[in-house]
Amino acid sequence: MxxxxxxxxxxxxxxxxxxxxxxxxxxxxxxxxxxxxxxxxxxxxxxxxxxxxxxxxxxxxxxxxxxxxxxxxxxxxxxxxxxxxxxxxxxxxxxxxxxxxxxxxxxxxxxxxxxxxxxxxxxxxxxxxxxxxxxxxxxxxxxxxxxxxxxxxxxxxxxxxxxxxxxxxxxxxxxxxxxxxxxxxxxxDTIEAIKRRAIAGLRYIALKDDIDYSIHKNGFAYKERDQNRKLIIPKKDLRVIERWQEIAPGKKTIVFCANIRHAERIVELLHSMHVSAVSVHYGLAPDVISKRTVAFRTGKVQVAVTIDKWLEGADFPDAEVALLLRPTKSWRIFVQARGRVLRRIPGVKETGIVIDAVGNHKWIGTYKHLVHERAQFAAPSGSGGDHRAELTHDPGLFALDISEVADIFALTGERQFITQEQAIAKYRELEKKKGKQPTITEYASKGHSIEVLERLYGRPGWRNFLKDMGKEALRSFKITRRQAREKYRELEKNKGRQPTGLEFAAEGYGIAKLDYLYGCPGWRNFLKSMGKDVLYSSQITRRQAKEKYRELEKNKGRQPTYTEYASEGYGIAMLVKLYGRPGWRNFL
Missing domain, CATH: 3.40.50.300 (P-loop containing nucleotide triphosphate hydrolases)
Known part of the structure; x- marks a missing residue:
C-alpha cells in the first residue's frame, strides 16, 4: 500500500x-x-x-x-x-x-x-x-x-x-x-523560466542575407537541390561567419544548417578561418558521431555544425550561441533550436545568443512571437506565489536586435508573413464558429488567401494545407466535371458576361475542387476545357494592375489584401501571367 x-x-x-x-x-x-x-x-x-x-x-x-x-x-x-x-x-x-x-x-x-x-x-x-x-x-x-x-x-x-x-x-x-x-x-514556459532565472536570458540577433527561401518540396519540406543552390554561396557564408565572429568571438556555438552538403561546406569555411569545428549529422557512422560529440562537449572544438540532430535532447550547458543557417518557418523548431543555448550556469553563463542568419525575419511570424514573448517578459508575472522574489525583469535578459532587417518590415504587407501555426489557428477558429469545415472562399475572406497557403505549403496550397491537418477538400469528390460546367454556364447567363474565378468560387466551386477535377492550375484548365481564356489576363497590362492596386490602397487607407484586390477582377491567374509564379508576391 x-x-x-x-x-x-x-x-x-x-x-x-x-x-x-x-x-x-x-x-x-x-x-x-x-x-x-x-x-x-x-x-x-x-x-x-x-x-x-x-x-x-x-x-x-x-x-x-x-x-x-x-x-x-x-x-x-x-x-x-x-x-x-x-x-x-x-x-x-x-x-x-x-x-x-x-x-x-x-x-x-x-x-x-x-x-x-x-x-x-x-x-x-x-x-x-x-x-x-x-x-x-x-x-x-x-x-x-x-x-x-x-x-x-x-x-x-x-x-x-x-x-x-x-x-x-x-x-x-x-x-x-x-x-x-x-x-x-x-x-x-520560457518567459517565466527566464524571469525566475531557471534558464539563461535570450539575446536574439537577425541578420539580413537577401536570399529568397520560398522553396518547397510537395508543399511541406524544403527541396534539397534548391537549398544547395540557394544556401551554398561562398560570399554569403563568409559574411555570416564574419558577423558571428564579431558578435560572439570565441564562444562555443551550435550551427543549424539545411542539409548535409550545406553543413560540410560551413565546416570547411570555418576551418579555412582557423576555427575548430566538426559536423554532426545522420550521414555519419555512430562511432564518428560519438567521438565528435565528445570533442564538442569537452571543449576540444569550438563549433558543432548540425542539421536537426540536436534539436531535441542534446545537452551542452556551456554552449552559448545558436547560429541558424536553415530556413525555419516553424515556431516549434525555432524554440527547440534556441533551447540548446538556454541552459544557465550561474555566474558563468547568464545569457544565450541566437543569431538568425537565414531569413526567418522574412516570415516575420517568428519575430512576432518574440515580440509577444518580450511583452510577457516585461509584464508582471502571473505565477505569483512564494517565488516572486526570484523574478527579474532585467531587459538585458530578453533582448531583440533586428537593426539589420528593419527595412524588410517597410517593404511588404503583414499578411504575407502569416506562419503555419497562425494559418491553422485561424482555420480552427473559423471551423468552430461555423460548426462545420469552412470552404476555401470562407477561409480566404479572412485574409488567408490561396497565395499565403501556397507560400506556406506549396501548390496546390489549399489541398496541402488541409492534408497537413488530416482533412480533405470539402465536396471535391462529389462534384463532377459536368456539374462544374453547368454551374459556370448558369452563372455566365445570370451575369451576362464571363464570370471571374472569385465569383465562381463564391458559388461553392473553389480552386481545390477545380484542381481535383482538372489538375493544377484548376481554374485555367477548367476554362481551357470549355474553350475560354482566363478573363482579362491578356488584356490587362502591368501598368493597369499597378494603377488598380494604388487606387484600392488609397480608398482603403492601407495595403489591400489579395482577396480584396482579386474581388476587383485582378485574380491570381492574371498576376501569374504578368509576373510569373508566385504572382501576388512578385507583383508586390
Missing amino acids: MKTVKIKKADAAVKPWPHQREAIQAFHTSLVQGKKKMAFVLATGTGKTNIAIWCIDDFLKLYGHGRVLFISHLEQIWSQLDERFEAVAPHISRGCFMAGEERSLNATVINASVYTIASRIKSGTIPFTPKHFKAIIIDEFHHAATATYKTLFKYFTPEILVGMSCIKERHDAKDFLKYFGNNIVYEL
Whole structure:
C-alpha cells in the first residue's frame, strides 16, 4: 500500500533548483491524490531529465518497490541518461534495452528506445510482460501521438504514466495529452523560466542575407537541390561567419544548417578561418558521431555544425550561441533550436545568443512571437506565489536586435508573413464558429488567401494545407466535371458576361475542387476545357494592375489584401501571367 511521505532533497551531489522542487512536489501530490497519469511541460534548459529522475526516486520512496521504464526516441538522450542518473541518483539500479545493447533487464529502471520496444512488441519477442513496469516515463512526450508510441500504449498497462516535454501542442493538432489524462501537473514556459532565472536570458540577433527561401518540396519540406543552390554561396557564408565572429568571438556555438552538403561546406569555411569545428549529422557512422560529440562537449572544438540532430535532447550547458543557417518557418523548431543555448550556469553563463542568419525575419511570424514573448517578459508575472522574489525583469535578459532587417518590415504587407501555426489557428477558429469545415472562399475572406497557403505549403496550397491537418477538400469528390460546367454556364447567363474565378468560387466551386477535377492550375484548365481564356489576363497590362492596386490602397487607407484586390477582377491567374509564379508576391 502506498504511504504518504514528505519529499526530501536528493542524496546525490546535484540538488534540485526551486522550480524543480515544485515539479517534484506536483508529481508527489498527483500520486497521493490518485491521479496517476500526468504530464510536465517545461521550457528547454530547465532540467527535465533531472526532474524525471527525482520523480522516480520519489516514486520508489512512496511505493517501496516497482520497476520503471524510461522511454526516449533519440540516442543522445539514451547516452546522457546514465550520466544524469550517476549525478542525481546513483543508488538506483539501471538497465538498458536498445538495439544492439540489452543489459541488466531486472534493474529498477530500464532505459529504453521506443523504436526497439515497438519493434519487439510487433515481433512478439518483447522480454517484458504488459504489467512488468509499475511506472513508465516518456521523454519528449509530444511524440506520443505517433504510431510507434501507440504500439507501446496498447501493450503495456502501467499504474503510473508520466510525460515530459517542452511543448503541449503539435502543429498537426494531434491529441497526445489524452494518453496522460489531460493532466498537466506542472508547467513552466520560457518567459517565466527566464524571469525566475531557471534558464539563461535570450539575446536574439537577425541578420539580413537577401536570399529568397520560398522553396518547397510537395508543399511541406524544403527541396534539397534548391537549398544547395540557394544556401551554398561562398560570399554569403563568409559574411555570416564574419558577423558571428564579431558578435560572439570565441564562444562555443551550435550551427543549424539545411542539409548535409550545406553543413560540410560551413565546416570547411570555418576551418579555412582557423576555427575548430566538426559536423554532426545522420550521414555519419555512430562511432564518428560519438567521438565528435565528445570533442564538442569537452571543449576540444569550438563549433558543432548540425542539421536537426540536436534539436531535441542534446545537452551542452556551456554552449552559448545558436547560429541558424536553415530556413525555419516553424515556431516549434525555432524554440527547440534556441533551447540548446538556454541552459544557465550561474555566474558563468547568464545569457544565450541566437543569431538568425537565414531569413526567418522574412516570415516575420517568428519575430512576432518574440515580440509577444518580450511583452510577457516585461509584464508582471502571473505565477505569483512564494517565488516572486526570484523574478527579474532585467531587459538585458530578453533582448531583440533586428537593426539589420528593419527595412524588410517597410517593404511588404503583414499578411504575407502569416506562419503555419497562425494559418491553422485561424482555420480552427473559423471551423468552430461555423460548426462545420469552412470552404476555401470562407477561409480566404479572412485574409488567408490561396497565395499565403501556397507560400506556406506549396501548390496546390489549399489541398496541402488541409492534408497537413488530416482533412480533405470539402465536396471535391462529389462534384463532377459536368456539374462544374453547368454551374459556370448558369452563372455566365445570370451575369451576362464571363464570370471571374472569385465569383465562381463564391458559388461553392473553389480552386481545390477545380484542381481535383482538372489538375493544377484548376481554374485555367477548367476554362481551357470549355474553350475560354482566363478573363482579362491578356488584356490587362502591368501598368493597369499597378494603377488598380494604388487606387484600392488609397480608398482603403492601407495595403489591400489579395482577396480584396482579386474581388476587383485582378485574380491570381492574371498576376501569374504578368509576373510569373508566385504572382501576388512578385507583383508586390
